[in-house]
Amino acid sequence: TINDETVELVQPYFEMEDYTLQHGKKVCGNVAGLLSWTQAMVVFYGVNREVLPLKANLAKQEGRLKIANAEKDKAQAELDEKQAELDKVQAKFDAAMKEKMDLENDAETCKRKMQAASTLIDGLSGEKVRWTQQSKEFKAQIKRLVGDILLCTGFLSYCGPFNQDFRNLLLKDLWETELRAHKIPFSEDLNLISMLVDQPTISEWNLQGLPGDHLSIQNGIIVTKASRYPLLVDPQTQGKAWVKNREQENELQVNSV
Numbered sequence: 001t002i003n004d005e006t007v008e009l010v011q012p013y014f015e016m017e018d019y020t021l022q023h024g025k026k027v028c029g030n031v032a033g034l035l036s037w038t039q040a041m042v043v044f045y046g047v048n049r050e051v052l053p054l055k056a057n058l059a060k061q062e063g064r065l066k067i068a069n070a071e072k073d074k075a076q077a078e079l080d081e082k083q084a085e086l087d088k089v090q091a092k093f094d095a096a097m098k099e100k101m102d103l104e105n106d107a108e109t110c111k112r113k114m115q116a117a118s119t120l121i122d123g124l125s126g127e128k129v130r131w132t133q134q135s136k137e138f139k140a141q142i143k144r145l146v147g148d149i150l151l152c153t154g155f156l157s158y159c160g161p162f163n164q165d166f167r168n169l170l171l172k173d174l175w176e177t178e179l180r181a182h183k184i185p186f187s188e189d190l191n192l193i194s195m196l197v198d199q200p201t202i203s204e205w206n207l208q209g210l211p212g213d214h215l216s217i218q219n220g221i222i223v224t225k226a227s228r229y230p231l232l233v234d235p236q237t238q239g240k241a242w243v244k245n246r247e248q249e250n251e252l253q254v255n256s257v
Contacts, residue, residue: 010042019035021036143185146186147186150175150186151176151179155167155218160226164218196221197217197224197225208242209241209242209245210242219232
């Protein structure tokens with residue numbers, strides 16, 4: 001119930017010299033307490049008059065803060081919801097980007113394979129003519145195989161004792177004429193050496209001491225492929241040295257006569 005008028009009415013008493021706690025105690029303790037209480041109430045009124053607006057403003061601001069916090073919580077909830085949706089979309093985006101990269105890598109790999117295949121096809125297209133020609137040659141070679149085998153077996157069976165000239169006479173003048181007479185196909189340019197032995201074997205024979213001329217190679221073929229035991233007429237001992245080197249791993253025993 002204190003107001004400005006009440007404070008104004010008691011103000012002259014506060015200005016009196018004897019209106020103090022010390023003078024009040026001289027009169028009576030209760031009077032001193034009442035005196036001190038009136039002073040305190042005036043001070044309280046002065047302070048409370050400034051505090052009440054602050055309290056009202058505090059309550060108002062607390063109300064606003066409560067509303068703001070509620071709006072903040074709502075906004076945070078919406079933000080969390082949108083963030084969850086964003087995370088899902090981001091995960092889908094990352095998966096799509098990974099799939100895109102995988103597809104691009106697969107496409108690049110497929111492109112490289114296609115380019116390599118195209119290059120290979122282009123390169124092999126030029127071989128088609130050669131392969132076709134070789135296929136025809138193989139077919140013709142198969143037809144001539146019977147006559148070629150007859151010449152080779154005749155060479156192995158009967159040409160061993162003769163020199164190069166007589167061997168050519170048997171092959172070219174006699175046996176090939178006989179094959180033509182009986183209409184047996186054979187290769188006109190038959191190479192007996194390449195027919196009966198490969199080049200690496202010839203090179204190995206040369207390393208073992210066999211001379212590299214055609215007659216010596218033919219003799220080596222007869223020695224290694226004929227079914228009968230060969231008799232070597234070897235005045236220069238080249239054949240003997242070759243046989244010893246060739247059969248060294250087999251521990252060949254040589255008896256000198």
